């Protein structure tokens with residue numbers, strides 16, 4: 001097993017659509033082992049193969065709490081067979097989008113089909129954190145990041161909030177504060193002049209195709225996130 005580097009925005013590889021796996025063999029299990037180790041090291045509760053640059057429909061997950069024994073799960077070629085009309089908001093984060101946390105509204109229950117670590121077909125119902133996590137990870141397989149939803153969320157926030165938040169048993173720590181979106185949070189922390197300089201820098205680099213995450217500073221990275229999210 002090996003820990004692999006996790007790609008972060010705005011790496012264009014994260015926008016790639018992942019392909020179905022032909023068969024679950026030892027080579028694929030070695031990939032899943034690496035993904036799990038990488039996820040535990042991060043630490044995170046879910047990881048899609050594209051986040052380590054492999055465009056295959058593979059997801060690993062472990063939703064066990066900090067005091068519980070490890071419970072790794074593997075999803076190959078996952079498909080959603082059915083989704084509830086009822087939705088739930090949940091504050092999400094992503095290992096590929098450092099330091100940004102925001103609410104995304106998704107179906108609260110989904111029925112899914114996938115191949116497990118042994119290559120056996122499984123049909124299962126997911127709800128709660130499991131439903132949130134599998135939908136978030138399956139978005140990665142389509143090249144979609146949770147920040148792609150944030151513009152719509154901002155509109156939703158114009159109306160009063162009535163739903164209560166579900167409990168969050170584990171996962172990375174969330175930022176708290178009086179700011180409500182990635183963009184506002186960013187502006188809250190960074191002087192406007194610095195921010196606009198960063199945006200100009202990202203735009204310029206984008207034009208010449210050099211905006212890969214490893215080439216730019218964190219501030220510019222945040223500005224790039226806002227660009228991606230359509231702010």
Ligand code: ZN
Pocket residue numbers: 093094095096136137140
């Ligand atoms: Zn993610």
